[in-house]
Structures are given as structure tokens and as C-alpha cells.
Amino acid sequence: VDGLTSLQLAELRAAIAATASDYVTEVKAPSLSGGKVGEPMLMSVVITLGPSVISAVALWLAKQKKGRTKKLKYSRIDPNGGAEWFEMDESSYEEGESSSAAIETFLNLKLRHDGTATR
């Protein structure tokens, strides 16, 4: 998941940890090179997927208040190293921003989750 503030990352981490063990496997915080200074960085997080983790992510997304996040970007990396990405915001699913079930359905569809762990 790309484009998280530190607070969103902390909350996502807590949401996943509450459901299962910590499936957040890597956090990337890209730095500016060559002495440059700039806006606060947004972070990327790598999550190992499983059904309970997708539920936790959906629940976390459902709690987000409207307008606080630009489109988050999600990359799906399969065990063979193949990858694809998609964007998601409040208009990506049908039931309105507070339905974690609708978000979970959308995520399952996009991530084509088949029950095996995927990073």
C-alpha cells in the first residue's frame, strides 16, 4: 500500500495486529537524495495477505473519514514476483464509504485472493 502518512501506517499496523500476528513485513520510507529538503514523506507498506488480513484492511479503510486520503495505491505482488497495481478511493466500491463488507469484496476481487498467502 503506497501513500500512507505515519499516523495512517500506525493505525493500519494496529488494525492488522489486532486480527492476526503482525503481517506488515516491510515499511519503505523513500528519502530525498543529494541534500534536498521537501514535503513530509508518505510511506509504503508491504503486507502479507490472508483472509483475516484482508478483513482487517477493509475494516481499517471503512473507518477512514471522507476526504482525508488521496487515492491510495495498492500493488499486488505474487509469489513468483509478478505484480500489478490499482488505485482505490471512496468511489471504487458501491456501498458508500463505511461498508467494510463492500470494501472487502472489492479487495478480494482486485487481489484475486485464493486462500494462499500472497505478499
Added chain:
Amino acid sequence: MTAPQPARSFVDPTTNRILISDFDVSEYLQWIQRRGVFGSHLLANFLHEWTHRWCFQSCVGSALALLRMRAACRTYRHESAADDYVRCMTASTILEPFAEGLALFAEFDTYPGKSRWLSQTLTASLSFFAPAVETHGNPFVLLEGLLQTLRSDPLLLERKAGVYARPSSEFDPYLVGYLSVRSLWCQMAAACPALNDRDLFLSYLRSFLYDDPGMVIRTLESQPTEQHASRSIVHHLLSRLRKLVSFSGLSERVEQWISSVEHGSLEVSSIGATEDDQRLATRMLDAALMEDFSAGEAVTAWMLMTLEERQICVVGSTPVQLKAQPMADRRDIIIKGVPEPLFSIGANVLPSASAGELTLVASSDARALVVFLSAEKDVAVVASYGGFSDTVLEIAKRHVANRSIDTLMYAEVSASLEKSTAMVVWEFVAERLKPAMKELFGPIVTLAAKESDWRNAFEELERKGVFGMLGHDGELTRALAMIGLVNTFSTDISIVRMMGKVLDVDEAALDRAMNLSSICGLPLVVRKSESVIALV
């Protein structure tokens, strides 16, 4: 394949090059011709990056740019550059929390105040983003509108709350810097009522740190080793910060500062420096500029030219096609994706070109914009908004003409620096700098805490951030951040509550935030009858 990341907005302190992410030149050029009324999604990043640029457009910024550029050119010529590089990096590192703190303060806090002064950041925002609306002689109304819209934006709230939760495992210049600047503002405004004007405070603090001739002297003066130079730079900032928080004669100094800068010439005694130091700093800077110069030596000549062009701010550029008008001896400038031509030129301007580039350049004082058309090495002015001096216009034309070659050259000399032994020496010195950072910033961040509490409070902040100190409660963190954003235009509790609804802040969390007092001895919020003020 991973998701393509948008470029992160930044300023390169060496060239003062600015990049505003999401800035669309063609969209902006369409807007500026009519200046319609709508808030700009660019404003938060613009306030942040322009404040960086403004800081680096100073005697301290010039000295550090010179040292870094000279170090790069020396390694490019296979000469030693460790001394220059360590001096530059020491000063840049210890000033970085202030650079970020000032930039975040511009984003989250600055607002036109009661004084007659307007910062360069707000001047730039007014020049570049204000709509064309009759204000009956009060242009600040436009700024207030822009800033109130920005501070009611849930994205800005999330960005500010994110700063409160920065990773605290290492010294974080955003968190420590922002809290330092907020802490200084609270204390300095209490000692000098004029500094309740946040924009004046931003300007004065920027001047105190970046117009300081003493820092120029410490970065350039002769020292036995680079470690000695590094220590001298740190000690200088430490003594400057002590002077800053002594508050003695602050009101008089601030008034003197406004009067002098209004007349275009800073009296350095208003920032606690001496005229002797100012003269010495100017002499040292001039001498350092010419130190490596020998006639006919191309790299140094390029370096001097690049440093001179730091004042030029390229805001963005876009490729264009040139198309002859059927009924007139002119050609239209066509931007891809824009249905109507925005500009046209006479047929005799760049006559052999059929395509080129439009480049939008801002003056360093933020009062003017010029649009250049370039093709190969030829450059012509297409439009201008506000006045450029002839001298600056010539420098800007040269900069635009040489931009692509300069970019390649800069990348090449910078790469030689990145691979040099100067990096190894700096890594060694940087390790020794870490304790000094805490010594410099710990007392500043916790100015409002008691003497017995500040060390503990700073350790907690470093380890956990404000978010951790609030029990890792995200909604409480957002509520606290929101009180600060609303405070830029109101401290009234009913307005804070109303804005809480606009920003969809949890009501219970907002109530708790308004009643927060101190944590670990650090006061976070002050509430008096119908007013509430966030202190962080």
C-alpha cells in the same frame, strides 16, 4: 511492476531548484489568464517549498550552496573536498529541523496578522494563487480566503496529524522541527505581542537563522581540521539559540527588524548580529567564490554561473508546438491537451523553430512571473505578470537557455561527490553530531515545560511522537492537530467545534483534546473560558 509514485515536492538547497508535485503548467497558465475563484490543491506544497527556497535565498543559504557546489567541483577535478563537504553538511544538518519546522509552520500556521509586514511566502501565495476579485484595497482578504480554505481541507489535517506520528526511532527533523518552531512561537509571542502575528514570527525567525553573518563566518573560516570546523558551527548555533530565547529587548529588535527590511536593508543588530560580522561575512563569501577561479577553467566558471542563477525559480515547463495563424503574421503556441492557444508570438520570433518549450519562471522576491518560449538555445519572453528587472531577466533567459545542459552537468558533478571519500569523512562526523542535535533541540521543543520535566518530555517525544504521548489514539491526535489549524483564524471554542464538524473530527475526541493539559510535564493545550489554543 509497482505503482508509479508521484514525485515528492522538494527544494535542492544548492541550486534552489524547486519541484512542486502535481503542478500542471498548462492548467496553471490557463488559470492565471483569468484568475478564477477556487482554492488551489497546490497551496500546501507551495507554502512548504517556497519557504524552503526563501530560507536558502540568504547569506547562510548562499554560503552552504557554495561549499557544496565547490566540494562537488573539486571531486570532479579529483581534488579533496572533505573539508567543504563536512562544513556544509554540519550546518545543513543542524539547521534542517528549523528548515522543515519553518516550512511546516508556513503550511499549518502562518496567516496575515496585525503587523504591516507580509512574509515572502505569503507574498508569493498572493501573487501566484489569488483570484482576480475586487477587495476594496484589502488584498489580505484574498489570502485569508485561500488559507481558510486550505486549513479546512481534511487532507491538510491528515498531513499535520501525520507529522505528530513521525517514526520516532531516529531524530526526525519534521516532528522536532515543527514542535521547535511552535514552541518558539508560543514563548516569543508571549514576550513580544507583535509576534502574535504568525507571519511576522515566521519572517523574523527565518531571518534570525538564515541572515546570520556569524554562521557564514563559522562555515567559511579557517580551522585546523573539518572536525574543528564542525564543532565551531554547532557551538555557534547553540549560542545563537540561547540568545534567541533570552527574549531580552525582543520587542525593540522586532520593530527594528521590520523598519530595516521595509527599507530593503536588514540591520543585523535586530537579529543579534554585528555589522562587523556582516562585513566580514560578505568579504569571506566573495573570497570563497573566487578561491578556485582561474581564467579559462570551465568547471569553476559553470559553478559561478549556477550559483548566480540560484535566484531564478523555474516553477515548471511544458513542450509546445508552433503553428502559423492563417490570417496574421503570427504563430500560435499550442500546448498539447489545451484546446485553444494560450499565447501567440510574432512570426519573426524564433523563426526557424516549429516546436519548443514554455517555461514559467518566478522572481526570487515572489512578485513577478514570466513565461519564456525556448527552442534550442534561443529564448523569448511570451508573457509576464509583475515586473522583472532587466538584469534578472537576462539571468533568467540564460538559465532557461542552458537548463538542459546545466541539469546534466549538475548530475555529473554531484555524482562525483556522492562517490568521493568526503562522504566517508562526513559519516564519521555525522555520528558525533547526533548528541549535539538533542542538546540543540531538546530545550527548544520543551520551552513550555518546567526545568525538572523537559528532559523526560523530550525523550518521550523523540521515542513516541505526539501520537504516542496521546496513548496512540489517532482520533485524539487528529483533534489536537485540528485545534491548531483552526487557531490560525480563531480560538473561539464554538468555531473550533464547527470546524470539527466540517473536518469530520470525532466529537468525543475533540472534547478530550480541548481538555488536554500537560503530558510528561509538557503543556499541550490551554483552555480559558470560551477559548482554546493548541500549544504544539
